[in-house]
Amino acid sequence: MERYAEALRCYLKDQDVLSEFEYPVNLGKLLSGYSGIEVQGAGPQQDYGIQEKLLKVRMLSSHLINEDCLIFAFFGPHRKRFAAKIKEGKQYVFRNCTIVVEETCDLSWLAAIPMGLCVLENCQIYKVQDYMFRAYHKIPLKLEYAIPWAVGAGSRLVMFLVRMGLGNSIRAISSSQYCWQSQRYAMDRSRTVAANENVLTIQWENGEIQTHADYMMGNVFLRAFLEDLGLQPQYESHLNLFTISQLLKSLNQQAIVLPVRMELSGKGEVQFEGNPGTPPTHFRVCKNGIPQGEVIKRSDSVILEQE
């Protein structure tokens, strides 16, 4: 609930800036000259040996040097990350990038530019709607520009691309399982774990893997999500050694909920039903503000892999 309140604060605070940005109409044109897309989560990238020229899609502050990238900026401590790099004598650079900001992303990172905390050259900035935030606060939304939430940064980028009609162009995903945190636990077992970090150890026949619970959840989500959409990009993770069911068991979770088809490919407006101030459980598509057709339950798309 705290996250919804923070999202509302950012959304209201940044209305002036948001009103200056357009919604993206055709991001597909960015693919001209590329044979597909590589979604790059945080951390070292996997070399899949793909020879084609791929458009890199990233989150705002996941990589230091960003040239010719499509960037999706959503919730995250972006300005703090920019400042941390400056202290190390490094600087975030964005050149010839298309940056799409989610309306609930704190835009105070834009104040970092005149202070020299990052370089922004020849970039286009667009905005998109935050699906779950609007649903929670019962704010009307346009499905064409509304991105549903997902678990983990990598899967959020995939969700964004699917919503923008670019899902079928994804050729490779190098996502959060390679990020610095899981690397840190793999390499430095002696490190003290902070009380708020939920690090789990999973046993398997050749040993054990330590990772954050949210990365496990991210892996489960991404695998189920890709399967549900029938997408087969290059995507490898040490967590792929385990079945979705095994991971869910370690996480003490019964099931995960994927976005329904309407959230991913529908057009037009949506009206939410359910209790005000709670995450949406039902919605209906509207035409000129009038609800049409049947009530759609979000829980219709629960995925649970059985043994």
Place this chain on the structure above:
Amino acid sequence: MTPLEAKRNFEHDQELLELLPYPGELTQSVEGYEEIVIEGPGASSGKETSKLLKCRKFGSHLNNDDCLLFAFSDFSRKLLYEQFKKKNPYIFRNCVLLLEETSDLDWLVAVTMGWIQLEDCQIYKVQDFDFRSRSDLPVQENFAIPGAVPEVSRLFVLLLRMGLLNRLTEVNQMPDSTKLEIDDPENVSLSSDAGFSEVFKRSDLTDYLILQELKKEYASTVSLNSSLEKFSNSDCLKGLGISQVELPAKL
């Protein structure tokens, strides 16, 4: 600004504040200026020479050339955006900006967005004396500006703190009383023995009285120009319903 907002701004903007220097010897930054005038909102000294430094509150005037600007408390980037939308953007040229650590630095977004012109300006930070005292944070007196009641007297205190009071020749306070409504509790109707009657903001009256006290306390020869001059101090005190104003402890 509430103490909570001050705390939020201070914590939120730490990474930006860390990059800004304290003004140090501010006298060096304003070396070429022989004279300083304070211009409150809507006020102008009418003088224009290259040797004159205008001391203003950030956001109180649209065109700012050769100014010493103090950004504190209630400034919002919304003002910058509104003016940009009216195709009449704020301009800051050859200015020295002093940002109080508890002011909201989100206005810097306006620079990135192209809503304002910021040319050849030096930016420094200063400490918020009252906030630091309240929060038990260490204070460096050279850079800590005590809270004075609003606007113009705050600028006087800033110059005093920065060691520039000896160059101050004029203080101009011209509160706009034209659109004020008497039934607003923030406003006061003032009547003089000479038969004048006007509505003013309470805060402007307090500001005026404090300026006079400051002038007296620091034996300043500054010329104090105010649209409140036609009222006596006792008219103002009566309007506010108080018997006297008190200055903060030794500034």
